[in-house]
Amino acid sequence: PLNNEEEDKIPEEGTITVNEKTVGNAVKHEFKTETKRLLDIVAKSLYSDKEVFIRELISNASDALEKVRYLQLTDEKALDESVANNPAEIHISINKKERTIIFQDFGIGMNEDEVNNNLGTIANSGTLAFLKKLDQSSSSAKENMIGQFGVGFYSCLMVAEKVEVFTRSAHKGSKGYCWTSDGTGSYDVAEADGVTVGTKIVIHLREDCKDFADISTVQRIIKRYSNFVQYPIVLNNKRLNTIQALWTMNKNEITEDQHIEFYRFIANAHDKPQFTLLYKTDAPIQISSLLYVPQYHSETMGLGRMQPGVSLYSRKVLIQAKCKQLLPEWLRFVRGVIDSEDIPLNVSREMLQDNALIARLKNVMTTRIIKWLLEESKRDPEKYKLFASNFGNFLKEGICADYGFKTDIAALLRFPSTKTGKDEVTSFDEYVEKMPKDQECIFYTCTPNRSIVEDSPYYEPFKQNDVEVILCHEAIDEFVMNNLHLYKGKRILNIESQAAAEEIAK
Numbered sequence: 001p002l003n004n005e006e007e008d009k010i011p012e013e014g015t016i017t018v019n020e021k022t023v024g025n026a027v028k029h030e031f032k033t034e035t036k037r038l039l040d041i042v043a044k045s046l047y048s049d050k051e052v053f054i055r056e057l058i059s060n061a062s063d064a065l066e067k068v069r070y071l072q073l074t075d076e077k078a079l080d081e082s083v084a085n086n087p088a089e090i091h092i093s094i095n096k097k098e099r100t101i102i103f104q105d106f107g108i109g110m111n112e113d114e115v116n117n118n119l120g121t122i123a124n125s126g127t128l129a130f131l132k133k134l135d136q137s138s139s140s141a142k143e144n145m146i147g148q149f150g151v152g153f154y155s156c157l158m159v160a161e162k163v164e165v166f167t168r169s170a171h172k173g174s175k176g177y178c179w180t181s182d183g184t185g186s187y188d189v190a191e192a193d194g195v196t197v198g199t200k201i202v203i204h205l206r207e208d209c210k211d212f213a214d215i216s217t218v219q220r221i222i223k224r225y226s227n228f229v230q231y232p233i234v235l236n237n238k239r240l241n242t243i244q245a246l247w248t249m250n251k252n253e254i255t256e257d258q259h260i261e262f263y264r265f266i267a268n269a270h271d272k273p274q275f276t277l278l279y280k281t282d283a284p285i286q287i288s289s290l291l292y293v294p295q296y297h298s299e300t301m302g303l304g305r306m307q308p309g310v311s312l313y314s315r316k317v318l319i320q321a322k323c324k325q326l327l328p329e330w331l332r333f334v335r336g337v338i339d340s341e342d343i344p345l346n347v348s349r350e351m352l353q354d355n356a357l358i359a360r361l362k363n364v365m366t367t368r369i370i371k372w373l374l375e376e377s378k379r380d381p382e383k384y385k386l387f388a389s390n391f392g393n394f395l396k397e398g399i400c401a402d403y404g405f406k407t408d409i410a411a412l413l414r415f416p417s418t419k420t421g422k423d424e425v426t427s428f429d430e431y432v433e434k435m436p437k438d439q440e441c442i443f444y445t446c447t448p449n450r451s452i453v454e455d456s457p458y459y460e461p462f463k464q465n466d467v468e469v470i471l472c473h474e475a476i477d478e479f480v481m482n483n484l485h486l487y488k489g490k491r492i493l494n495i496e497s498q499a500a501a502e503e504i505a506k
């Protein structure tokens, strides 16, 4: 929610005027049937909530700015002179009275062909084929860029009773065009004068979508989805996006204060992170991630179950906040961002459920997080001991619930034993390392405290043979040890079991 002075700061009235004039007659085009079907699919299912049209148009504008900046660097002389004086910004202007929201970018713009084809391109590849490709994990970034441009734009037809697009390509000598449609069956294209290089999209909102002409609604949506877009987003003359997408920077460029600020922003937290991981990889999928382990967590204070806290981004644009499918439940204490350009921007909440790519992303990230925690345990054993004790329950849940990573998670556990000092702990690896050569099992006992073990008859033979016994004080430990059952080939036995009595009698 906006606090008052901030609300005051943004003028109510939009500042983008529409002075373009069409020249000559408009050419009417029927939407190809494929296009119409795609329109329906997009309007009805592809987007879980209408508000994402703002994200989509901002993303198109950002891509368009990227393209013109690239051309300025590589082929300056091909560009219209006016380009050099245009701001590399995205302007959004809303007008409550007229019920309009206008997006203007000073990007690469479109020529007549693109105006006609960018919408058609994806429909040409067939609606279902397109949607299947959208869902495929292998689709490369450039492929879904087309999808991005085309489908993204469609989304504004979900909220519009009429759309006017004024665009002029940045390439020297290009004419300006005006594309208009009410999203039903056809669209008009006409040449236009007075068009600035780039693209201006004037959306006349439907009655039931007038909220998108409300300043605080639009500000909230932009902050939520597009807060990390690399170009300034100016809403009614107020610059919005300020926090940098830290995860795209290099590790040594980021200060600890930036981490703390970013962590508090994305985790909506007030503490500091105790562990930080900046992880990027290009194969098997492109991932840029910045993850944090909080200092504290709410489950110990019985304040209810922590909600998963990692958000899914694609090229700095939010896809899904606190996405449940990104990590297994037992890692719900991890906070941060996972950004993958291979995820189609338009993927909807439903598609995340069984998306093959998401499942692979989850596997890669779970493996990397376990490795990260193991590294932290070696970097600072004392600090890690505190983490293992405060967050041990999450790890133990991972062993009981999460197949495939049991042994790796077990290596992260820390327990006292009959050989550790009072406040000391040991690990399975340490236990196995210290074991006599001929010992083949790991022994443990579940006991409320250490002193009870000393007098236990079961412990007697282990004491005699100076065999270390792991001490488990938590109820869940019995399940953990049973579930684990083996650690690196060593059976894990409760000293009260028959098997243990046989082992120690050898």
Ligand SMILES: Nc1nc(Cl)c2cnn(Cc3ccc(Br)cc3F)c2n1
Pocket: 060, 061, 064, 105, 107, 108, 109, 110, 114, 115, 118, 119, 149, 150, 153, 165, 179, 199, 201
């Ligand atoms: N902002 C922006 N800039 C550029 Cl360069 C392009 C290229 N395609 N698109 C999507 C799109 C396609 C057709 C129509 Br009509 C409108 C529209 F937004 C773009 N949007």
